[in-house]
Amino acid sequence: MTDTAKLRIGTRGSPLALAQAHEVRDKLAKAHPELAEDGAIAITVITTTGDKILDRALSEIGGKGLFTKEIDDALMGGEIDLAVHSMKDVPTVLPDGMILPTILPREDVRDAFISLKYKSFAEMPAGSVIGSASLRRQAMILNKYPNLKVVTFRGNVQTRLRKLGEEQVDATLLAMAGLNRLGQPEIATAPIAEDDMLPAVAQGAIGITIREEDQQTKDWLAALHCEKSAIRVAAERAALKALDGSCRTPIAALAEFNDDGSMRLRVSIVRPDGSERLDTERLIAKPDMASAAAAGTDAGEELKQRGGPDFISA
Numbered sequence: 001m002t003d004t005a006k007l008r009i010g011t012r013g014s015p016l017a018l019a020q021a022h023e024v025r026d027k028l029a030k031a032h033p034e035l036a037e038d039g040a041i042a043i044t045v046i047t048t049t050g051d052k053i054l055d056r057a058l059s060e061i062g063g064k065g066l067f068t069k070e071i072d073d074a075l076m077g078g079e080i081d082l083a084v085h086s087m088k089d090v091p092t093v094l095p096d097g098m099i100l101p102t103i104l105p106r107e108d109v110r111d112a113f114i115s116l117k118y119k120s121f122a123e124m125p126a127g128s129v130i131g132s133a134s135l136r137r138q139a140m141i142l143n144k145y146p147n148l149k150v151v152t153f154r155g156n157v158q159t160r161l162r163k164l165g166e167e168q169v170d171a172t173l174l175a176m177a178g179l180n181r182l183g184q185p186e187i188a189t190a191p192i193a194e195d196d197m198l199p200a201v202a203q204g205a206i207g208i209t210i211r212e213e214d215q216q217t218k219d220w221l222a223a224l225h226c227e228k229s230a231i232r233v234a235a236e237r238a239a240l241k242a243l244d245g246s247c248r249t250p251i252a253a254l255a256e257f258n259d260d261g262s263m264r265l266r267v268s269i270v271r272p273d274g275s276e277r278l279d280t281e282r283l284i285a286k287p288d289m290a291s292a293a294a295a296g297t298d299a300g301e302e303l304k305q306r307g308g309p310d311f312i313s314a
């Protein structure tokens, strides 16, 4: 089937990645009759380093592109024509010859609090244990609730729910976007307000990479693009790039449109032990890709400077 396909989609094999790839396939088939025929779109599952190593925090494995490298290689090698990614996992610098022309409409950006015993962090007694593999989430929790404990905790949704049931931890966190896309929003005990925990850069956004010269795929994808989501993601990713942190620097950012068409960008960095947090924000009067990226760069550079080399360990 793959050799007769008009378009080959590459994706990781996790349930969330597959749901995202199927969403892209279905939208393309709906927008373009020639892609709606049986077998016109093939989906190729590619295992990445991040999928293979499940016993360590991602920050310990180190390196950028843990969830993208093998997929990038398949794309540039011509084995697939487009790759569907959670933008949260995509490094700010793309390989030569690759472009990211499409951002889908963004999902819920918030983190979800998940516990069988408590309704929120505020209810948790001192010493309660929260499992998370994300340094940002760990650091944000310790910053706001220094009496809670965090432990590194990886695995898919099912594994985490089992560990919660076994009382290995008292609570865990997941992105609302992932739960929604899996059709399981009820797994969340409650979404956490952005003010209480600023999300990761590009959380809830899906992006599609292609080969720069592949005009056919670019044309097909145009129907799926959401410019407002792309502008928000551009602001947040520019901040991330300017901060140039290692994978050990907890960074959070969120750009949101106001009702008057302006955009508010918030960026935070936190020490891994939660002992210090630096915040900044920008208001962008007329947001487009260029002004959003410029504001993001500016905000990121400000925090980098204020934090100094000791905060942003490279």
Ligand SMILES: NCc1[nH]cc(CCC(=O)O)c1CC(=O)O
Residues within 6 Å of the ligand: 067, 086, 087, 088, 089, 173, 174, 175, 177, 178, 202, 203, 204, 205, 206
């Ligand atoms: N590498 C983990 C990852 N990458 C994207 C998502 C969630 C979906 C999203 O943010 O779009 C997740 C899991 C999680 O944070 O719960």
